[in-house]
Amino acid sequence: MTQDIARSTSKGKQFRRLGMKASENIYQLIIGFLLALLAATMVLPFLYIIVISFTDSTAYTSGMFYLWPKKWSLEAYVLILSGKGFINALKASLFITFVGTPINVCANAGLAYMLSKDELVGRKLINRLVMFTMLFGAGMIPNFINIKNLGLINSWFANILPSACGAWTVMVMKSFFQELPRDLEEAAEIDGCGTIRMFFRIVLPLSLAMLATFTLFAFVSYWNCYFSAILYLTSSSKQPLQVYLQKLVLSTDISEVVDVADDLAKKVPQEVMRMASLVVVVFPILCIYPFMQKYFAKGVMVGAVKG
Amino acid sequence: MTVRERKQSVFVRLIKYRWLYLLGFPGMAIIFLFNYLPMGSLIMAFEEYDPWVGLINSPFVGLKHFAKLFNDPKFFLMLRNTLTISALSLLTFPAPIILALLLNEVRSAAFKKTIQTTIYLPHFLSWTIVVSLTFFLLSSEQGLINKIIISGGGTAHSFLFDKSIIYYILVIQSVWKGVGWGSIVYLAAIAGIDQGLYEAAKIDGANKFQSIIHITLPCILPTVAVMLILKMGSIISVDFEQVLLMTNALVKDKLEVFEVYIYNNGVKSGSTQFSYTTAIGMFKSVVSTILVISTNRIVSSNGMKGII
Incomplete structure (x- = not known):
């Protein structure tokens, strides 16, 4: 009798455990489904656009949607890449991004390192002045006049410099430098290493992960620059890719934006051209994104938020 | 020393x-x-600025432009639009929290990583890209949704020109772009919770849902409070690149916010409006500075400084 009870309760436990396992699996399935659904809204639009951008114009009928091209073709890309509009915009984007990113990282890191030294004269004041820029900005018109007075209108440096040193980045970098072990710097100092050498030879190599993160942030923000371009760049041949894309998607006559001969542009449907241009503009971000992903886990971001 | x-x-x-x-x-x-350096130009807001005579010699008019601002019906339109957009985006505040809770429940590390990789991506896309994507989904001739409607026998609807839904489109764009990235701070807060609490709850017979309600949520509440307060600090600012890109003739009235007005009337139409638009910009800057300072005060006075 007692044995029976014992056996039945142990059976009951087993059943319950099985039941729990099943319900746990259902639970995981539901959560997984919801998350996959959300992720799908972020992947599917791109897939749809990539598919259409590679569709051959003869196989393409306006007003239809495809999940797979009936006939592959690169003609939209060939047309875009050969247009003068694209080459100009690409030149602008490359200049802003590749000249801007090193300036941005160096200016931020230098100022942050300076502010990480407690003993410096005037550190508190400079720190306050940097922080204040987070609270108050002069506004669009004063900034515009300022750029004009500095002679930077229609220069790519107007897109690079104003955002090249930001309070938030400086603060995060500063708290990172302050947490570096002091012994190394002290030892180097005793060996007669100067400040500049110490910064480049010891401090920066110790901060590679952090520097990589901010390099990528700067890269993305320069590549994505749009408003400062339409504000400060007056000649259309100097506009970067984001402006090119915006014009291409929202204007009615795209052959003018692409800047190729009219009959050539007519060959490829407008929609296909537009989608191909989006793919071209988003491509570099998709390329460097996997590298950025590596640093999310390292806690730099979280540390940044906590900073 | x-x-x-x-x-x-x-x-x-x-x-x-x-x-x-x-x-x-x-x-x-x-x-x-x-x-x-640009802050010097703020004097313009108190002058009748004329670029030919320069900043120093332009006639001083005191608070004229600010008086004009408060009597301008456009001003109240801009304020109302800004606050409406902010209020709607405030409603989506719980979205990243829910997302973080869901992500935290996922058992398979590989699946979690894949999802995270995907949903952080939109944060790094420019508004130009996001607005272009919206166009490809919603435009009346080339939009995917309209193609589906038409192939199902319906008639196309021009969503992007529809005044009544334009705000919802903006909010959906913002959530789509920011929800993944926004969840990081909550994930970090959840990761900091003492695992012993969950084990104790399990022994007491709590199920998953109960542990979330009684352990996870109370533990991340300080972070939630800080994020909410900080969000209140930016209630007078909207993501204006997004608003500018979404503007078209038919929804213009709904999307007229401070910066869009300043851009269209100050920069584009030359120097005649410089003083007035500078005054508008200054008004906005001052209000948002007051908001940010007071919200930061609230955060630190409640002893929550350690979190942010």
Whole structure:
């Protein structure tokens, strides 16, 4: 009798455990489904656009949607890449991004390192002045006049410099430098290493992960620059890719934006051209994104938020 | 700092740290040139600015432009639009929290990583890309949704020109772009919770849902409070690149916000409106500074400074 009870309760436990396992699996399935659904809204639009951008114009009928091209073709890309509009915009984007990113990282890191030294004269004041820029900005018109007075209108440096040193980045970098072990710097100092050498030879190599993160942030923000371009760049041949894309998607006559001969542009449907241009503009971000992903886990971001 | 160092004159110490100042110089120069120098032009808001006579010689008019601002029906339209957009985006505030809770429940590490990788991506896309994607989904001729409607026998609807839904489109765009990235801070807060609490709850017979309600949520509440307060600090600012890109003739009235107005009337139409638009910009800057300072006060006075 007692044995029976014992056996039945142990059976009951087993059943319950099985039941729990099943319900746990259902639970995981539901959560997984919801998350996959959300992720799908972020992947599917791109897939749809990539598919259409590679569709051959003869196989393409306006007003239809495809999940797979009936006939592959690169003609939209060939047309875009050969247009003068694209080459100009690409030149602008490359200049802003590749000249801007090193300036941005160096200016931020230098100022942050300076502010990480407690003993410096005037550190508190400079720190306050940097922080204040987070609270108050002069506004669009004063900034515009300022750029004009500095002679930077229609220069790519107007897109690079104003955002090249930001309070938030400086603060995060500063708290990172302050947490570096002091012994190394002290030892180097005793060996007669100067400040500049110490910064480049010891401090920066110790901060590679952090520097990589901010390099990528700067890269993305320069590549994505749009408003400062339409504000400060007056000649259309100097506009970067984001402006090119915006014009291409929202204007009615795209052959003018692409800047190729009219009959050539007519060959490829407008929609296909537009989608191909989006793919071209988003491509570099998709390329460097996997590298950025590596640093999310390292806690730099979280540390940044906590900073 | 030793006593001997303290005794050294400021000048000697300036010389001593000259290389440090040199390292910081480019950053300081940039901040001075592009953040402090423009503030001089704010005097324009109190003048009838004329570029030909210059900032100093332009006639001083006191608070005229601010008086004009408060009597301008456009001003209230802009304020209402801004606050409406902010209020709607405030409604989506729980979205990243829910997402973080869901992500935290996922058992398979590989699946979690894949999802995270995907949903952080939109944060790095420009508004130009996001608005273009919206166009490809919603436009009346080339939009995917309309193609589906038409192939199902319906009639196309021009979503992007529809006044009644334009705000919802903006909010959906913002959530789509920011929800993944926004969940990071909550994931970090959840990761900091003592696992012993969950084990204790399990022994007491709590199920998953109960542990979330009674352990996870109370533990991340300080973070939630801080994020909410900080969000309140930016209630007068909207993501104006997004608004500018979404603007078209038919929804213009709904999307007229401060910066869009300043851009269209100050920069585009030349220098005649410089003074007035500078006044508008200054009004907005001052209000948002007050909001940010007071919200930061609230955060730190509640002893929550350790979180942010």
